[in-house]
Amino acid sequence: MDADIVCVGFGPASGGFLTTLSRGILNPDGSPAIESPTAPGLPLQVLCYERADDLGFGVSGVVTRARGLRESFPDLDSEQIPMAAAVKDEKILYLLDPVGASRRPALMKAADVAIRALGGLLGVKDDAMELPWTPDFLEKHGGLVLSMGQFNQWVSQQVMGSGAAQIWPGSPVGEAIVEDGGVAGVRLVDQGVTKDGKPADGFMPGMEVRAALTVVADGPVGPIGQQLDKAFGMPDGHHTHDWALGMKFVVDLPETCDLEPGTVLHTLGYPEPEIFGFFYVHPNRVASMGIFVPSWFDNPARTAYRYLQHWMLHPAIWRHIKGGRLRSWGAKTLQESGRRGEPRLSGKGFARIGEGSGSTNVLTNSGVDEAWTTGVLLAEGVLELLKNKQPFTAENLDAAYVRRRRESWVDKEGIIAERARDGFQRGIIPGMIGMMAAGLTKGLVAMPGKPMPPHRRVPSLEEYYRGRIPAAEIQSIVKESNAKGISASAALMERAGWPAIPFDGEILVSHQDALLIGGKVQAPAGYSDHVEFLYPSDCESCGSKICIEMCSGQAIYPGERGRPAFDREKCIHCGACLWNCAKASPADYERGLIEFHAGAGGLHSAEN
C-alpha cells in the first residue's frame, strides 16, 4: 500500500505534527492545497499508526507550561479538554521518612533531624516541609494540568475531523523499511500468529505501507526508533543511558479534600531519596499522582508499584487522598538523557520527533510541550518542502527540519539542561546541587558525573541490602519467591523494614487489581510476544533479575529454572524492561539482554 506520509505512533509529538500539517495541506474550503503524488487529484495521503488499542491509551498526566500548545491553539480554553485545568498553585514538598525504612545518606539523615527539631519554625506538617520557593526553571505557572489521554483524544478529533489525516489505533508498526540508506515506509506487525510469531489461524502478514516520508514518533522505547538507532547509529557523544519509570494513579478525591483544580505538588525525599513524586489536581475532584523511579536509583529490587503505595501513604499525601478511590493506573518510561539522547533527527525519507528524538528537557522536567513543538517544527519544514516540490532527501530534511529545530527554544533550552542531571550519577545530594546550579546559571555550572548505562550501575541484591539483610536470607527469600512464580521485591522490602500495605480495596489495592481496575489491561489474541529474552542462559545466571522486580505489570515473572518469563496479557508496554537489565548484551554493550518489539494491547484507560 502507498501513502505520502506515514507516521509511527500517536502522542503529543504526532499531535503537533498532524495538527500543523493538516492546516497546511487543505484549503479553508476543504479542497486540497497540496495534491497527493501517490493519488493524483486527492489531498496528501497522511496515515498515522498507533500501537495501543485506542487513541489516548497508555500515556500520562502532566503539568506543562503549554507554550507550544498555546502557539498552536492561541484561543485554547482548558474547559474544551476534559480533565484540563490552568495551573493555579505550585509547591515543592520535602518529605521526611515517617516509617524509618528509607535508605537516606548520612547528610540527609542529619538534615532530617534538624528539620524535625525546628519543625514549628520551618512549617513542618504531616512529616513534610514546603520549600520556601519554586525555582524559576521548575515553575509551570501559566501552564496546564492535563490528562494526556484526554488531550490526545481531543487532538485526534480535531485532526481527523479535518479529514487531512487518518490515525489508526490498534496498529503496531513492526519495522521500518530500511533500504538505500534511508527509510521507505513501514511494515505493520503480523496478525494471526502464535506467541513466538509463527502463522496460526487467521494469519495475516504485516502490510507494507510505503511512503516518501516516515515520521517516527514512537516514544522513548519505540521499536522503530530503536531500529533506526541500530541502523544509522547515534551521533558521536550521544547516548541513552539515563531513564526513569513514571507510575501513576488517577483517583477520585474524597469530599474532604480541599485542593483546588490546578494545584500542583512536587515531592522529594520519600519513599527513597532518589524517588520524586507528583500530584496534579484536575477539575471535578480528580487527581493524577505518582512517582518517578530513575535508572540511577541503584536498587535491584526497585519495584515502582510498592514504592508508589508507600508514597501515597505518606501523611502529607494521605491526608488528601484518604477515602478516595482508584480510577485509573498506568506507567511509562521516560528518556532522561534529554538532548544527549538525541538520535539522528532525519535522513533519507525519515524524520524523528518527540521524546524518542531527545526533546525532553531534563532540567525543567518538561516533555510534552517540547515533544509537541518538535512535531510542529517538522510539519512546518515538510510543508515548505511540499510547496517547493522538493523530495524528502536527507539534505532537504536537514535544511527544512533540523535547522528549525536548532533555532527553536526546545533546542536552546535543551542545551542548557544537558549537564543538569550529571550529578545524580554520584548520589542524590550532588545531583540536587548540580541541578540547582545548572538551573540558576543557565547551564554554565553543573555537578560533573558520567552517565552510565543501567547495567553498569545495578548492584547485586546482596550489595544493596548489605547491613540490612544477610546474604543467605536474601537467597532464601529469592528462592521462595521463585518457587511461587512472583518477584521478591515485596518480601525484601518488608524484611528491610517497610510496613505491609493496608489494602482497602478502594485506593490501596494489590498490584494485580491495579492492572484490572485501574489499567484495564488487555492483550488481543493473534499477536506475538513483544518482549524477547535474547540470551536466556545469561538471564538464568543473572543474580538480580531486575527485569522481574521492576516490571510495572508483573508481566515478567520467574519461569523455569528461574529464567524470566513473559505474560503478554499483563504487559502495559511501559518498556522498562528494555533499559532495566543488569547485563550487557554480548552483541551491543550499550544494550541489555531484552528486545522490546512492537505489540498490541496494554492499558485500556484514556484518563492517564
Added chain:
Amino acid sequence: MPEYQIVVCGSVVPDPLQTLEPVSGPTGPALKNEMMLPAWLDPWAGHALYEAANLAAKNPGSKVWLVALGPKAKLQQAMMTLAQKVPFELVALDGSSSGFTDAAETAAALAEAIQAIPGIDRSRLLVFGGWESASRGAGATMQIVGEILGITDQFQGVDGIEADGSLKILERIEGGRHQVSVCEAPPALLGWATGNLPEPRNNPQVGMANMRTIMPALQKAKPAKVAAEGVNFLSVSLPKQARDTKIVKDLSPDQIATEIADWITNK
C-alpha cells in the same frame, strides 16, 4: 447469485472494562464522565456487522451499510478501530447512545435513516442488528425498526445464516437449542446473538477504503432526537456485583468449575 443490501444497525457503548457509575444530570440519568470513556461498537452489533460482511463477501455485488446513532465525536473515535475490520458504508446519526434513551425513539430514527439510504431496494434488503445491546438492553429496538419498515420476517437471537436466494436462519430457542427457519426472500430483519465468526483482523487497506465514506458521513450526520422526553426515571443503579480476582493458568476445566460453584455457593 443474489446481491443483498445489508443494513446493520449498531452504535457505540462505553468500553465495558471501564468503571461505570450512574449519576443524575440536568437532563436525567447519565453515566459519570460518559464523554471521557472510551467507546466501542456495541458487541452485539459487532457480531451482526461481521456476519453481514461475511455474507456480502460470499455474494458478490452485495453491499453493507452501518447505521450508527451516537455522539458524533464518539462515533468518529470508534470508527477508527472498526473501519479496519470489514468493508461498509457509514450512515451516521448524531445523538445519545446512552442506556437512558427510549427504544421506540431510537428505532424510529434508525428506520428513517434506513429509508433515506439512496437506492435502497426492499427486495434485496436485510436489516441486521444485535438482539440485545450492552447499553440499550431493551431487547425491543430491532423489532420496532422492523415494524416501522414493514418487515414481517423477523428473527431474534440469530447465530447463523446461509443465503442462496432464500435464507436459512439459525435462531436460538429455549433449552440451549437452535431453530432452523427458511425465509423465502428478503426483506428480513435479523437480531444477532453471537454468530460464529471471530473478530476480523485489522486490515489497513479496508480502513483506507472505508474512510472515504466515513468522514463525509460523520460531517453530515443529522441530529437524532432520542432524549426520552417525558420519561421519568425513578431510580438508576448498577447491578450488584461481587468480584474476586484470581489469575491461574494451569487449572483443569473441572477444577475451575468446582471453584466457581464453591464461590457461588459461599456467596
